[in-house]
Amino acid sequence: MxxxxxxxxxxxxxxxxxxxxxxxxxxxxxxxxxxxxGRDWPEKERAAQELKLWAQHEELSKQAKDLSAKILASNPQENYDEHVRLVKESTETYTSLSGIIAEINELRK
Incomplete structure (x- = not known):
């Protein structure tokens, strides 16, 4: 605890x-x-943590964009399993992005 x-x-x-x-x-x-x-160590700590989160956000955003392009290019009638895998991976990526945004908002409170 x-x-x-x-x-x-x-x-x-x-x-x-x-x-x-x-x-x-x-x-x-x-x-x-x-x-x-220093008296301002908590603010510096939060700022450093926020920078890390934004870097993760940027990387996940690139992954999400790439996955979206792959989903649009895929043909579910030709390769249904691959299409489903891409959609699932995309959903997980967007869920991770939402979590990072929530963490950033929590740091800013």
């Missing part, structure tokens, strides 16, 4: 870390216990 809390935590309640009375530059989230360098 602790790992789930860290994953979902927005790290809004930060405290400076001190060692022997000196600031370390790290900030600890008082809600989940994660630490990062």
């Amino acid at each position: 602790g790992d789930q809390l860290k994953e979902k935590c927005r790290h809004k309640n930060l405290r400076k870390e001190y060692i022997m009375g000196s600031q370390t530059g790290d900030f600890e989230c008082l809600d989940c216990g994660r630490m990062g360098y």
Whole structure:
């Protein structure tokens, strides 16, 4: 459960870390216990995660476009099994794209 809390935590309640009375530059989230360098580490972390998601989105979008072209070019009467496989793969790709968009929206909340 602790790992789930860290994953979902927005790290809004930060405290400076001190060692022997000196600031370390790290900030600890008082809600989940994660630490990062600088007060803005949560924003930097979310931005980096969002960039990764957009890269995945771009790659899946290319795959979806390629699959759509293959589906249009395929003839289900000649090779029904191949046509069904392409449609299934396309559906899975669009489902993955929807999941990535949902993750990006969640990061932006």
